[in-house]
Amino acid sequence: MLELDYTNILDTAVGAAHGIPKIAFEKMDSSSKHLIADLETARAAGNLGFADVPFDDETTLAVARFAKDRAFPAVLVIGIGGSALGPAALDAALGRPNSGKRLVVLDNIDPDFVRDTLDTLVPEDTIVNVIAKSGVTAETMSTFGVVHRWMTGALGGRAKEHFAVTTDPEKGDLLQIARQEKYPVFAIPPNVGGRFSVLTPVGTLPAALLGLNVHELMEGAKRAAIQSQKPFLENPAMAAAFIQFVLERDRQKKMLVLFPYSQALWKFAFWFKQLWGESLGKKVDRRGRDVYYGQTPTAALGVTDQHSQLQLFIEGPNDKSFLLWAVREFRDPVSIEHAFATFDSMAYLQNKTMAELFQAERQATEIALTEASRPNATVWMDRINEDSMGELFMFSQYLTAYAGELYDINAFDQPGVEYGKKLTFALMGRDGFSEYNRKIDDIRKRDRAVIK
Numbered sequence: 001m002l003e004l005d006y007t008n009i010l011d012t013a014v015g016a017a018h019g020i021p022k023i024a025f026e027k028m029d030s031s032s033k034h035l036i037a038d039l040e041t042a043r044a045a046g047n048l049g050f051a052d053v054p055f056d057d058e059t060t061l062a063v064a065r066f067a068k069d070r071a072f073p074a075v076l077v078i079g080i081g082g083s084a085l086g087p088a089a090l091d092a093a094l095g096r097p098n099s100g101k102r103l104v105v106l107d108n109i110d111p112d113f114v115r116d117t118l119d120t121l122v123p124e125d126t127i128v129n130v131i132a133k134s135g136v137t138a139e140t141m142s143t144f145g146v147v148h149r150w151m152t153g154a155l156g157g158r159a160k161e162h163f164a165v166t167t168d169p170e171k172g173d174l175l176q177i178a179r180q181e182k183y184p185v186f187a188i189p190p191n192v193g194g195r196f197s198v199l200t201p202v203g204t205l206p207a208a209l210l211g212l213n214v215h216e217l218m219e220g221a222k223r224a225a226i227q228s229q230k231p232f233l234e235n236p237a238m239a240a241a242f243i244q245f246v247l248e249r250d251r252q253k254k255m256l257v258l259f260p261y262s263q264a265l266w267k268f269a270f271w272f273k274q275l276w277g278e279s280l281g282k283k284v285d286r287r288g289r290d291v292y293y294g295q296t297p298t299a300a301l302g303v304t305d306q307h308s309q310l311q312l313f314i315e316g317p318n319d320k321s322f323l324l325w326a327v328r329e330f331r332d333p334v335s336i337e338h339a340f341a342t343f344d345s346m347a348y349l350q351n352k353t354m355a356e357l358f359q360a361e362r363q364a365t366e367i368a369l370t371e372a373s374r375p376n377a378t379v380w381m382d383r384i385n386e387d388s389m390g391e392l393f394m395f396s397q398y399l400t401a402y403a404g405e406l407y408d409i410n411a412f413d414q415p416g417v418e419y420g421k422k423l424t425f426a427l428m429g430r431d432g433f434s435e436y437n438r439k440i441d442d443i444r445k446r447d448r449a450v451i452k
């Protein structure tokens, strides 16, 4: 069961200038009922699509059945942003190097990366999952074109059996191509946006193809969805949203450091970075006023970053809030039994485990941050498995949705991203985007400032 420990957010831990008084949580408990009601109204109206996803047992079953019949050693995901970060996070947390299956994600179009990646794959052994909610994204469509040529070049007509598409069920060119080519199609519900789609077939299909248990993933997600509708003091997602909202608005914590003490959660931190940044980074609020909101998310890995960014975190500007993720149990604590007990630097480690050292280092970081008045909260998980990852993903999505409510912004659109996509279409000469060329020409006419 996931827990939020916010001891080191309180003013009693980090001082009044950087912390939040306990009384603020008590006040929020009585005034938060409307937040729960607002999200429930949005959900009932179909505007909170992600919340319903784990309860769609039929889709989960269809995904599991499809994957059961396809024993490919390599799963190649073609997608970007919300159509790639979720599968990558699931694989990093739950995939096993010795499982005989591996996930490869082509989420960049750097030609050398594309070429090098394809060179590591054997078409016969690869299933390709093309993922795009819009079905038109330039990066994904171009990569699909290249991979299709690579696959058909090697396998001819049999290549069709190596593709599956995940996209909007009603629109987009990718859907049309999939129908034309008779590829299996998995739907992303129209009311679920890219960065909120990890528990749809966007994440579950690659996960199932890797042999992960998607039913357990959904059990954890269902639990977090139910928990996230409870009153404030029993609702870790809403409490975590409130903490970041107050720290950013009233305590000037303009950055959020995502700090997993778990190698398995490293890519999850990148998934969360997109969720937080793209959902809350907004120019206007719901009333149309210019607000320029958004706490900048950044990632650090325990313990690796103790020897890199931690110095800055402890002694640099006090403009950051810290969200640590900690795990109680590891699959193997790994004994540090060794043959060098006569050396001081090794003796104290004898009869200890890596798990004990890891927890001690996390605790040391927590204490150092707190002593330096850096507000830090910890999300605790008992262990990393399908169930707990489902819970963590759903908790994070609700956390972000609650933050959107507190800021009174639309957390589910991404006009900045869409604008960039349109400029790319114009630059590449796609029909229907010529109006953007005028802007591009104006900018090109400016004097360049270049130093050689």
Ligand code: PA5
Binding pocket: 080, 081, 082, 083, 131, 132, 133, 134, 135, 136, 137, 140, 193, 194, 195, 196, 278, 414, 417
């Ligand atoms: O969260 C979002 O909506 C975006 O980041 C998208 O996931 C990203 O732009 C990719 O879009 P698509 O899935 O349409 O290719």
